[in-house]
Amino acid sequence: MSSSVEYTSSVPAVSPGPDAVASRPPMTAGRKIRAYVELTKPRVIELLLVTTLPTMIFAQRGFPDVLTMLATLVGGALAAGASGAFNCYIDRDIDRLMKRTERRPLVTGEVTPREALVFSWTLAVLSVLILGFGANWLAAALGVAAIFFYVVVYSLILKRRTEQNIVWGGIAGCFPVVIGWAAVRGTVEWPAIVLFTVIFLWTPPHYWPLSMKYKRDYQEADVPMLGAVASARLVSNQVVLYAWATVVCSLLLVPMGWAGIVYTAVALGVGGWFVWESHVLQREAQRDDFEDRKAMKVFHLSITYLTLLFIALAVDPFVGEPLMQVAVGR
Structure with a gap:
């Protein structure tokens, strides 16, 4: 962690412009806290x-x-x-x-x-x-x-x-x-590793659509986000692949004997929705008149997907037994 101080000591200090200083309201305790x-x-x-x-x-x-x-x-x-x-x-x-x-x-x-x-x-x-x-x-x-x-x-x-x-x-x-x-x-067990991997795979199709929307921002700052340096077609292809991988990984909890009917149903339902909209983005990205708002739809949906998936994860233990236990009659 000490390397962060060492590295950033060479970053030039950032000062607000004169217009920002002139228009800035007086500093108060509340404003400082915010x-x-x-x-x-x-x-x-x-x-x-x-x-x-x-x-x-x-x-x-x-x-x-x-x-x-x-x-x-x-x-x-x-x-x-x-x-x-x-x-x-x-x-x-x-x-x-x-x-x-x-x-x-x-x-x-x-x-x-x-x-x-x-x-x-x-x-x-x-x-x-x-x-x-x-x-x-x-x-x-x-x-x-x-x-x-x-x-x-x-x-x-x-x-x-x-x-x-x-x-x-x-x-x-x-x-x-x-x-x-x-x-x-x-301890850290296999179900935790699966959930870890779900979020790992979910992050690119969540963030890359946002970088497509703010492509010019990242280019101005010389930050090589994929959405800023690659074509919309390439980015959308990657979004589809990662979306599929995310949903498939989320379903691994079922054969592992941890997931019940609530989690399984939600993982399939919202997962299918997430994958579908990723494919819609992929199709739209092939068009010459592609609009950034299509990418933002996937960005917002990805948040909804993860939220609903984990709400289902919390509800699942209170509704029946894991599906694999039911299947083997335990």
């Missing part, structure tokens, strides 16, 4: 928590201990927030070049680079302590790994160097499910 919250990328945290809690319920086959559950959710949220804040610190030079990110606190000057860095490290340390003492130290170690992957592997090493950045850097977003599983069961 700026710090924005650094954590709260919408990303929400999505990560949507996968963590259902995984804990599924692993426990019921509701886990309240204190363990709260410690895991709070610690996980702080780890994700620390990762987001570190990312804002590292990317402050390119964020000012992109319309999608030009209002982030480090670009507008609402938070200084030093404040952001101290804030990031504080959240990271707190997250590890809460996960360690509130859940167990395996969960805490996995939290450290999640931060490392997002900050070092993705933000520092991959993001500006390869079009496959989100594929391998996206591993960071897979850790909440294994953190949740480890918090409940004290």
Whole structure:
């Protein structure tokens, strides 16, 4: 983690333009707090928590201990927030070049680079302590790994160097499910690996459509997201392949003897919808008049898909037995 400070020390300081300074309202405590919250990328945290809690319920086959559950959710949220804040610190030079990110606190000057860095490290340390003492130290170690992957592997090493950045850097977003599983069961088992892999495979067809929409932004910032450096046809082909892989992987819980009727039905239903819309995107991408909003439909649908899949994961233990147990008459 110390390498992040060393690497980013060469990044030029980002100062807001004179127009931004002139139009900026006076700094208040409330506005400062909102700026710090924005650094954590709260919408990303929400999505990560949507996968963590259902995984804990599924692993426990019921509701886990309240204190363990709260410690895991709070610690996980702080780890994700620390990762987001570190990312804002590292990317402050390119964020000012992109319309999608030009209002982030480090670009507008609402938070200084030093404040952001101290804030990031504080959240990271707190997250590890809460996960360690509130859940167990395996969960805490996995939290450290999640931060490392997002900050070092993705933000520092991959993001500006390869079009496959989100594929391998996206591993960071897979850790909440294994953190949740480890918090409940004290180990990482095959069902947790399957859920980890589902999110790993889901990340490219989730993010690449967004990069198609903001293609010009990434080109301006010289960030080689696949959607910015490849044709819409190539990107849509990749989206279809990853969407299929995601859905197939999600169904592995059935023959493993963990998934019941609720999870299986939802995985098939929303999975089929996700794959269908990916194929629609692929077909539309062949047209010369292809519109970015087609890609954004898949982006938004991918969020709905993952949310419904994990809601079903949480409901499943309370509705009947796993299908494989029923099939063999157990």
